[in-house]
Amino acid sequence: MSNSAVNNRKTRSDKERNRSHxxxxxxxxxxxxxVDGPxxxxxxxxxxxxxxxxxxxxxxxxxxxxxxxxRWDELFARRDVIERSERDSAAALQAWLDALSDYVTVFDGLPDPLRVALSKDTSPLxxxxxxxxxxxGQFLAAAQRDGRAHSWVGARELFLGVLASVWVGGAALADEASTSALRxxxxxxxxxxxxPHLEHGRRTDGDA
Structure with a gap:
């Protein structure tokens, strides 16, 4: 192997080690x-x-x-467990939203850059x-097919709802129970x- 090839390999190894560090x-x-730290x-x-x-x-x-x-491997391992073990599609969707909530709470302030990235295709996020x-959307579609989720609900809105719940949990007026109460x-x-729920002889479920 030439000295140039050895040097290139060492350079790549150094870069990978620096990146990992x-x-x-x-x-x-x-x-x-x-996430706002300098x-x-x-x-x-x-x-x-x-x-x-x-x-x-x-x-x-x-x-x-x-x-x-x-951290994707960890998150999608939870997804796989939910898909294998949860037969009720509404419960499966809720379990995924709980996993998603845990995922975006890894760092304080993370919901805001994720929210911004939703409207910026050029964002690395x-x-x-x-x-x-x-x-x-996959979990939501299954729940909608089973009649367990409203047809007008969108995956993007659910994702934003999770971000909003996490954001509220970190707000100055929130307490330890705020995020769990919002779920x-x-x-x-x-x-x-x-x-279907009936009230005064009328259906209250707008999808019925």
Whole structure:
């Protein structure tokens, strides 16, 4: 093997090692400081200059996208368990929304950049949002086919609902119970009762 090939391989190995180290440090940093923490502090903690950080991750969104993609295996393992074990489509959808809520609470402040990415196709986080919305849509479609979810509910709105619930949980006026209290409230909005409800002789289910 030529010296040039050896040097190229070493350079690639160094880059991969540096990238992995930055991701490990950023995971700890964002967990402590939230997603708005200064990028140059991440570089400093990692022992690099800002240039090294920005060569790997030009923007904060690039870094967040890489961190979230690194956790996809864990999230979609939960999806697979839900698909295998939950026969009730409404319960399956709720279990997925719970998993999604846990996923986007890994760092304080994460819901906001994800919300922004939904309307910006050029955002590095856009593909993450699209993947999460698409998976939500699969669970929602199954519940709608079974008559367990309202037909007018959309996957994008459910995803935004999860982000909003998580955001509220981190608001100054919230307490420890706020996020968990909002989950059944969100479910009440999308779930269609298995049997029509009657009130004063009229159906109250708008999909009936």
């Amino acid at each position: 930055i991701l490990d440090v950023a995971t700890e940093f964002f967990a402590e400081q939230g 990028m140059h502090d991440i570089a400093k903690r990692a022992g690099f200059g800002p240039g090294t950080l920005y060569r790997h991750f030009p923007t904060r969104e690039d870094l967040l996208a890489a961190l979230l993609e690194a 856009a593909i993450t949002c699209e993947t999460l919305v698409d998976t939500t 059944p409230l969100l479910r009440a909005g999308w779930e269609k009762p298995s049997a």
